[in-house]
Amino acid sequence: LHDALPICYFQNLMESIKQIFRIGYGPSSSHTMGPVRASEMFLKRCPEAVRFVVTLYGSLAATGRGHMTDVGILRVLEPVGETQIIWHPEIELPFHPNGMKFEGYSREGHLLDTFIVYSIGGGTLANEEFNEQHIAEVYPENKIKDIMKVLSATGMTFWEYVEKYEDSDIWDFLAEVWDVMQAAIKDGLEEEGILPGGLGLRRKAATYLVKANGYGSASIRSRGLVYAYALAVSEHNAGGGRVVTAPTCGSCGIIPAVLYHLHTSRDFPTTRILRALATAGIFGNVVRTNASISGAEVGCQGEVGVACAMGAAAACQLFGGSNMQIEYSAEMGLEHHLGLTCDPVCGLVQIPCIERNAFAAARALDANTYGTFSDGLHRVSFDQVVEVMRKTGKDLPSLYRETSMGGLATEYDADKARFF
Numbered sequence: 560l561h562d563a564l565p566i567c568y569f570q571n572l573m574e575s576i577k578q579i580f581r582i583g584y585g586p587s588s589s590h591t592m593g594p595v596r597a598s599e600m601f602l603k604r605c606p607e608a609v610r611f612v613v614t615l616y617g618s619l620a621a622t623g624r625g626h627m628t629d630v631g632i633l634r635v636l637e638p639v640g641e642t643q644i645i646w647h648p649e650i651e652l653p654f655h656p657n658g659m660k661f662e663g664y665s666r667e668g669h670l671l672d673t674f675i676v677y678s679i680g681g682g683t684l685a686n687e688e689f690n691e692q693h694i695a696e697v698y699p700e701n702k703i704k705d706i707m708k709v710l711s712a713t714g715m716t717f718w719e720y721v722e723k724y725e726d727s728d729i730w731d732f733l734a735e736v737w738d739v740m741q742a743a744i745k746d747g748l749e750e751e752g753i754l755p756g757g758l759g760l761r762r763k764a765a766t767y768l769v770k771a772n773g774y775g776s777a778s779i780r781s782r783g784l785v786y787a788y789a790l791a792v793s794e795h796n797a798g799g800g801r802v803v804t805a806p807t808c809g810s811c812g813i814i815p816a817v818l819y820h821l822h823t824s825r826d827f828p829t830t831r832i833l834r835a836l837a838t839a840g841i842f843g844n845v846v847r848t849n850a851s852i853s854g855a856e857v858g859c860q861g862e863v864g865v866a867c868a869m870g871a872a873a874a875c876q877l878f879g880g881s882n883m884q885i886e887y888s889a890e891m892g893l894e895h896h897l898g899l900t901c902d903p904v905c906g907l908v909q910i911p912c913i914e915r916n917a918f919a920a921a922r923a924l925d926a927n928t929y930g931t932f933s934d935g936l937h938r939v940s941f942d943q944v945v946e947v948m949r950k951t952g953k954d955l956p957s958l959y960r961e962t963s964m965g966g967l968a969t970e971y972d973a974d975k976a977r978f979f
Contacts, residue, residue, distance in 0.1 A: 573844050576840030576843070586907070590628050605663035625906025680855075722837070748788075756797070806866060885930070897951055
């Protein structure tokens with residue numbers, strides 16, 4: 560079938576969910592993972608260079624220091640040659656807010672190559688010549704409504720739809736993703752002390768775990784454990800630890816918290832957890848294809864909001880929800896984060912990001928509960944909310960899209976906060 564279709568048919572198709580779940584080091588997928596990968600790409604393009612000049616624009620420049628953008632770039636380029644980083648937060652290139660320009664020079668000082676590239680979210684790179692979001696398109700549908708028509712006609716579930724179109728190694732890949740998620744929770748629960756970056760923010764995951772286990776009320780204990788797991792991953796990420804983008808580093812604690820809690824409290828086997836991850840990946844992929852998961856492009860609704868939707872879909876599947884209930888749960892997870900701004904204090908993935916992960920993990924479970932109480936019928940579809948999110952993100956002023964020029968980033972006063 561695929562061989563018989565014209566090339567133009569595939570222009571708007573979705574690629575593998577492997578692009579949603581990337582394994583790497585925090586604190587940011589767009590501001591750390593992306594620039595690191597771009598630096599590695601430039602080294603391959605320009606192996607003769609002995610000196611580098613990297614210019615960061617827009618959001619990358621505005622919050623790059625807090626997101627360790629410069630640290631990641633220097634880690635790649637400095638072993639090869641002298642590297643200078645130039646910051647231009649006031650200049651936003653037209654293709655995407657996260658723009659960067661690499662220049663490589665010879666020993667004699669001649670410019671060998673110039674490479675302009677953009678970190679468009681989730682560690683993905685693109686420019687006018689290539690787009691990693693459209694490299695390996697494997698799904699013939701890119702909207703949930705169209706996918707659900709296929710599911711209705713065939714009797715398949717979302718995870719079976721993934722299995723049908725992905726390569727045979729998809730389950731091995733998701734098993735590795737799940738292993739890294741669990742390791743991030745366990746490492747995060749063991750880590751204590753002050754997070755790096757200058758805010759003086761203490762890690763809370765270990766304390767929340769102790770307090771949660773001390774509650775006699777099962778419902779409060781359950782909620783506290785979800786908080787602890789989400790905090791563990793988010794704090795691990797903020798410290799530069801190894802995490803999975805789900806769909807980004809800034810929202811990496813939500814899905815692991817939901818799935819780990821259900822895995823440990825309800826004894827869901829690993830096979831079912833991996834299937835839930837596949838379902839979550841499809842919903843994240845639809846957003847990534849039709850809107851954005853970049854905080855610099857659409858605000859935190861594209862990060863925490865999408866992760867909440869993915870977690871809700873995964874949880875609903877685990878509890879035996881129908882395809883319509885799964886879609887409804889995901890829709891609520893995203894709808895009720897519409898308009899959420901991205902205004903990180905000091906450009907760090909700490910305030911308000913870490914707390915948002917904990918709350919969104921709990922809201923994902925609430926969306927699942929609400930969805931499974933229903934028959935799955937509702938008026939607003941997931942696809943409609945994705946389109947609203949895209950338009951809302953475009954309408955948000957740039958100071959609310961990961962530039963740290965508005966919102967909490969400017970109202971926060973560290974000196975006054977110490978007296979709270």
